[in-house]
Amino acid sequence: MGQNSRCPDRTGWRTNCTKPHILAGNDLGLRALVWTIPRSGGTSLTVIKVQHRSSDLSSMSDLPQSSVRNRLLAKLSPDDFSRLQPSFEPVTLGRGVVLIAPDQPIEHVYFLEAGVTSIVANTAGGRRIEIGLTGRDGLAGTPVVLGVDRTPHETFMQVAGSALRIRTHDLRQAVRASASLLALLLLYVQAFTIQTAHTALCNGSHKVEERLARWLLMCHDRVEGDDLPLTHEFIALMLGVRRAGVTDAINLLHRRRIIRAQRGTITVLRRAKLEAAAGDSYGIPEAEYRRLIGPLR
Numbered sequence: 001m002g003q004n005s006r007c008p009d010r011t012g013w014r015t016n017c018t019k020p021h022i023l024a025g026n027d028l029g030l031r032a033l034v035w036t037i038p039r040s041g042g043t044s045l046t047v048i049k050v051q052h053r054s055s056d057l058s059s060m061s062d063l064p065q066s067s068v069r070n071r072l073l074a075k076l077s078p079d080d081f082s083r084l085q086p087s088f089e090p091v092t093l094g095r096g097v098v099l100i101a102p103d104q105p106i107e108h109v110y111f112l113e114a115g116v117t118s119i120v121a122n123t124a125g126g127r128r129i130e131i132g133l134t135g136r137d138g139l140a141g142t143p144v145v146l147g148v149d150r151t152p153h154e155t156f157m158q159v160a161g162s163a164l165r166i167r168t169h170d171l172r173q174a175v176r177a178s179a180s181l182l183a184l185l186l187l188y189v190q191a192f193t194i195q196t197a198h199t200a201l202c203n204g205s206h207k208v209e210e211r212l213a214r215w216l217l218m219c220h221d222r223v224e225g226d227d228l229p230l231t232h233e234f235i236a237l238m239l240g241v242r243r244a245g246v247t248d249a250i251n252l253l254h255r256r257r258i259i260r261a262q263r264g265t266i267t268v269l270r271r272a273k274l275e276a277a278a279g280d281s282y283g284i285p286e287a288e289y290r291r292l293i294g295p296l297r
Helices: 071-075 078-087 168-177 179-205 208-221 232-239 243-255 271-281 284-292
Strands: 004-009 012-018 021-025 030-038 044-052 089-093 098-100 108-122 128-134 154-167 259-262 265-268
Touching: 071 179, 078 154, 078 168, 078 179, 089 108, 098 108, 108 168, 128 179, 128 232, 154 168, 168 179, 179 208, 179 271, 179 284, 208 232, 208 243, 208 265, 208 271, 232 243, 243 259
Parallel strands: none
Antiparallel strands: 004 012, 012 030, 021 030, 030 044, 089 154, 098 154, 108 128, 108 154, 259 265
């Protein structure tokens, strides 16, 4: 690799290391850069840094709208996208990362490029249940669109991914300058409201098997491929049911060869059959999203 370059280490940046090369890239918009640092005694140290591909750009003003995967950003007019573009910051989001903490000022709004978030309601006694989810179909931070600076709900990553985030102040300025931008974001708020309402309906009137099938379909709508990195314990928490009930429902779908359940991963094998298993718990919010914004997958 030859030519010296700057590379990261625990104390900052070094200059006596080789020019980086790309080790691998993936469909989350992430890649791994590799540097080799010479050490005494003829040995070397390999440094790997994972970054978003768009961080190569000299500024986010160079980010083409055609490259984004977020459905809302892709649907914006060129003028509205240009309003937001310079303020975007690409971020990598690991599983469990909290994007919005309960009752705390919302500092950023996240337009997911990959991954899935959970929006969770909490009681003072520590009970939790998922009330909605979002991925590349929308944004995390709907209260900001409505002019609110905080929410009692928590938003965190249930499936790792990446996002273009924007400071709340910058988004508010852009919305004040463009009625068409606000109109599109409000369409998403409407679609998300329908989703949360049907989550309440489903939780109160459908069996665990139907609720599980619906939830898997919603996750499947928002990821690339058919693999969902989900555990039984996490699903039980999100659905607000006992883990044993979730395990029974997963095993039922597995035996029917609708899904394949492995340790930490559920693979959707036959989506049409999964939709049949969900019954009428799935479909209306998805139809509303298609009507207002466009296809989910």
